[in-house]
Amino acid sequence: MSEQPMIRLVDLHKSYAGTPVLRGVDLEVARGEVICLIGASGSGKSTLLRCVNHLEAPDAGFVEIDGELIGYRPAGGHRLRALPEGRIRRQRADVGMVFQSFNLFPNLTALENIVEAPISVRGLSRAEAAERAGELLAQVGLAGREHSYPRQLSGGQQQRVAIARALAMRPKVMLFDEPTSALDPELVAEVLQTIQTLAGRGMTMLIVTHELAFARDIADRVAFVDEGRILELGPPESVLTAPRHARTHAFLGRLTTKEPR
Amino acid sequence: MSAPHPAEIGTEPGPPRPDTPALAGRRHPWRWVAGAAALAIVAAGASSLARNPAMEWDVVAAYFLATPVLKGLWLTVWLTLVVTTLGFVAGIAVAAMRLSANPVLRAISWAYVWFFRSVPVLVQLLFWFNIGYLYPTLSLGIPGGPTLISGSSNDLISATTAALLGLTLHEAAHAGEIIRGGILAVDPGQIEAGTALGLRRSRIFRRVVLPQAMRSIVPATGNLLIGTLKGTSMVSVIAVNDLLYSVQFIYNRTYAIVPLLAVATAWYLIVTSLLSAAQYYVERHFARGARRPPPPSPWHRIRAAWRSR
Numbered sequence: 001m002s003e004q005p006m007i008r009l010v011d012l013h014k015s016y017a018g019t020p021v022l023r024g025v026d027l028e029v030a031r032g033e034v035i036c037l038i039g040a041s042g043s044g045k046s047t048l049l050r051c052v053n054h055l056e057a058p059d060a061g062f063v064e065i066d067g068e069l070i071g072y073r074p075a076g077g078h079r080l081r082a083l084p085e086g087r088i089r090r091q092r093a094d095v096g097m098v099f100q101s102f103n104l105f106p107n108l109t110a111l112e113n114i115v116e117a118p119i120s121v122r123g124l125s126r127a128e129a130a131e132r133a134g135e136l137l138a139q140v141g142l143a144g145r146e147h148s149y150p151r152q153l154s155g156g157q158q159q160r161v162a163i164a165r166a167l168a169m170r171p172k173v174m175l176f177d178e179p180t181s182a183l184d185p186e187l188v189a190e191v192l193q194t195i196q197t198l199a200g201r202g203m204t205m206l207i208v209t210h211e212l213a214f215a216r217d218i219a220d221r222v223a224f225v226d227e228g229r230i231l232e233l234g235p236p237e238s239v240l241t242a243p244r245h246a247r248t249h250a251f252l253g254r255l256t257t258k259e260p261r
Numbered sequence: 262m263s264a265p266h267p268a269e270i271g272t273e274p275g276p277p278r279p280d281t282p283a284l285a286g287r288r289h290p291w292r293w294v295a296g297a298a299a300l301a302i303v304a305a306g307a308s309s310l311a312r313n314p315a316m317e318w319d320v321v322a323a324y325f326l327a328t329p330v331l332k333g334l335w336l337t338v339w340l341t342l343v344v345t346t347l348g349f350v351a352g353i354a355v356a357a358m359r360l361s362a363n364p365v366l367r368a369i370s371w372a373y374v375w376f377f378r379s380v381p382v383l384v385q386l387l388f389w390f391n392i393g394y395l396y397p398t399l400s401l402g403i404p405g406g407p408t409l410i411s412g413s414s415n416d417l418i419s420a421t422t423a424a425l426l427g428l429t430l431h432e433a434a435h436a437g438e439i440i441r442g443g444i445l446a447v448d449p450g451q452i453e454a455g456t457a458l459g460l461r462r463s464r465i466f467r468r469v470v471l472p473q474a475m476r477s478i479v480p481a482t483g484n485l486l487i488g489t490l491k492g493t494s495m496v497s498v499i500a501v502n503d504l505l506y507s508v509q510f511i512y513n514r515t516y517a518i519v520p521l522l523a524v525a526t527a528w529y530l531i532v533t534s535l536l537s538a539a540q541y542y543v544e545r546h547f548a549r550g551a552r553r554p555p556p557p558s559p560w561h562r563i564r565a566a567w568r569s570r
Binding site: 053055085089090091092093095096097099101103104105106107108116117120121162165166169 | 448450451453454455456457458459460461462464468469472473
């Protein structure tokens with residue numbers, strides 16, 4: 001059954017204070033597939049991503065990762081019952097997430113940031129975790145920066161530490177929420193290159209991004225999210241170059257006139 | 262390699278050229294005048310105080326290290342430390358309840374803080390001291406079961422117990438607010454990142470939120486601690502033998518009111534200064550990884566000045 005999707009979103013709905021943010025999202029991400037989510041701010045991209053690892057509980061619909069229902073268990077009848085915190089924590093540990101504002105722990109060094117979860121969640125020994133953290137830092141091009149505090153690193157370096165921190169849990173999938181939006185333009189490339197390397201190694205990834213050129217290069221498919229729905233989904237060359245929907249067309253037009261690439 | 266054109270893009274990097282005018286700072290004559298005037302006023306006041314015979318400096322010196330004064334000082338310091346410790350333990354509970362998802366706990370915590378911040382400590386102390394009128398006997402037992410301890414309120418709640426109770430309840434309300442404020446000041450993205458990694462809530466709190474919250478909790482706590490130290494002087498009204506009460510006890514006998522109040526003042530100043538110094542170093546400790554590096558400590562500054570002689 002290797003054809004089972006790695007991530008399956010089924011009819012996700014979510015409202016904040018009566019305002020619908022997700023209005024029925026269905027999506028299947030194959031093993032090793034990279035999907036970029038594009039769309040205007042407020043279209044629901046981030047909420048969608050946060051539902052995948054249950055940082056947000058959907059109002060309706062459900063998420064499966066590698067065939068496992070996330071945050072709920074079947075409870076007989078046509079019902080799903082919320083899981084206890086401990087079970088959800090274990091599920092989250094298998095999903096790596098990278099945030100727009102890095103969210104590194106500023107009171108801990110790069111190394112401490114990376115080893116924290118492997119030690120306290122996976123039960124690794126400190127030595128084991130530290131060795132693996134060193135390898136990961138080298139992989140993201142930051143060998144020797146183990147003992148730097150986040151403030152002593154540039155934005156691009158911080159984001160690469162954040163990627164290493166997520167990878168240290170050996171996640172099944174990686175979620176990226178606008179990983180380069182908070183970076184100075186000259187630092188964007190180093191982070192995108194790190195993500196590209198991951199794609200090359202077959203990591204399943206969902207990436208919210210405004211970098212269209214990057215999406216075109218890396219994505220197997222691009223999803224255009226609009227008003228809480230996936231309006232258009234397909235290979236980057238068709239969605240980004242020849243969109244079928246007028247709204248996709250308009251969105252792309254606004255992006256390209258603003259920042260020509 | 263084509264040579265640059267110095268006339269257009271300036272010369273090689275290096276020290277300023279000799280023909281560039283030297284820049285001098287603005288002069289501040291009025292700063293010197295104002296400083297001198299203020300210094301003169303302060304000096305006049307200090308000298309008048311020092312030379313006033315009513316200060317009776319010899320009496321101040323005689324009582325400064327007198328046993329009853331030191332005993333009172335010890336009780337003041339003991340009360341401050343115990344009240345602060347108990348107050349913060351209770352304050353953590355108050356803050357945790359206030360931030361909990363349970364609306365009943367939130368409401369109780371809010372009401373507690375509202376009540377104990379609103380009632381002056383002095384009123385509360387008198388209340389606890391006179392609790393015997395409200396509940397003549399107190400007993401501890403299992404509801405509907407046997408009584409474990411029972412006794413008259415006036416025996417069970419001595420003046421010192423009343424002081425501890427009143428000050429601690431008051432302290433817990435303030436400490437709870439300080440802790441809650443500190444926790445709320447931590448970026449919610451921090452909790453989110455910890456959650457996404459699968460960390461336990463308690464682990465996120467201990468390892469991520471609390472160390473960052475301490476940066477705003479510590480300065481506020483320092484102020485509260487100093488406030489508590491001074492606040493303990495109120496227990497003198499219910500005849501608890503603290504620093505103030507012990508000097509009052511002496512001057513009621515000797516009538517050397519001013520010198521003995523000066524003794525108490527000096528001790529309050531000394532203890533407060535020690536606490537401020539401790540606060541400074543604790544703040545530096547929690548500035549780890551902070552946006553702005555902490556300024557050099559006075560000790561570092563002295564060493565640097567010594568070396569650069």
